[in-house]
Amino acid sequence: MFKHNEQQPEGFQISLKEALDNLAFNDAGLVAAIAQQHDSGEVLMMAWMNREAIEETLATGRVCYFSRSRGKLWRKGESSGQVQTLKELRIDCDGDALLVKVDQTGSACHTGRRDCFYWKADANNVTIDKAPIKDPKELYGK
């Protein structure tokens, strides 16, 4: 469906149900979701969503992922308070990735850093170049 309609013009519309019926979920029923801070453009994290997480995110405006480690819906910030408010949700050309523009409260990363991409690689080494903005003990140690 996404492939079939890729040459449609701006304004071409399908129902959310049709889109979700045609997403390229992987064997675990998930698609990758990239969270981006809506105004600064920072890429905050990558996580996964199942159909239910996408539906809940769009219905509530609070971003909900599917936690692969816990095997259940993960309402971002439910433990840490570091919630993501939905600004925009986009689907890519082949329907296997989502771009979720959010307003991130505090830190997106469980380490207390603003974003998860704090290891910078070059041809020889990989170096941490970001520091926490929150104490992770305060985020999860309540």
Add this chain to the structure above:
Amino acid sequence: MFKHNEQQPEGFQISLKEALDNLAFNDAGLVAAIAQQHDSGEVLMMAWMNREAIEETLATGRVCYFSRSRGKLWRKGESSGQVQTLKELRIDCDGDALLVKVDQTGSACHTGRRDCFYWKADANNVTIDKAPIKDPKELYGK
């Protein structure tokens, strides 16, 4: 390894080999790679890299993915001319996603659009809201 060192300070460094040895490649030997235009912050596309693609990208400065459909290395732009020059490659906290900051020539998307995320979703509908900037026939019809 990534988890073990997540509380290390800025400047903490490991070798590229150690990082690659510890990436959380999936069953197909791949990690997700998010391509972002380095200056504007646009998220252009999501694709996949295997170890060899990461090594080649860092060694050459030209972004190389692994094509799941073709089952081989995919030097972005090799058919279309729409290459990505590497500006920065980052690894996330759990070592299963990469953020690749690039300078994108022309269109990242095979449809001729600047980026792949041209379907915008809301609670009821999903709508195309971006037009091609290149004619895909010109990109691939040579």
